[in-house]
Amino acid sequence: MSSTINGNFDAIIPAQLRAARGLLGWSQDQLAAASAVPKRTVARFELGEGAPQQRTIAAIRGALEAAGVEFIKENGGGPGVRLLKAGAVPAEAASTPAAPSAADLEKRRVRPEDEARSGPEVKEKPLRQIDD
Template sequence: MSLSPGQLRAGRALIGWSQDQLAEASKVAKATIANFEAGKRQPYPRTLDDLRDALEAAGVIFIDENGEGPGVRLKKVQQDNQTA
């Protein structure tokens, strides 16, 4: 699945990350992130994988094109119902 600039922006917004925070988590330069989100350049596939992996590790789920367009959402938080 490809990653669009809009999905990257939305994924960051869902978890409240700045471009700096994503750059640190993904080991991708902030300028690369900013240029991709602005539509100025298309990063290498490996770079997109690094960005996606960082956001997924933080709880973002990427939704494939399904007739309504691609999207993002957060993972459902699992709560432990056992008592101590």
């Protein structure tokens, strides 16, 4: 069974998002810039506060996949993430939503006036390091 949020079967869960950022060594700021999603939205999603809209999930997922992350669906052991080898094609490429176009990203770009309305900045929690 796959993860679902708002009925979207290609959704990701907060733990996958945190793990994907950790694999890339990205901060919430870097993910926000790459996905054109406000940092506050990224932080709230990682904390499990609310359910992001499908387009928000698609933008975040698209940015992470473009950077080399593959999302692994629930397969009995739980959903997960991994980094693809250079030049590798994701196993589920056909079911992965396409990354948003440049025009879509521009429409969703955070402007200073939007930032002022988004409320207090959410502090980023440090990720725990896992030793191999």
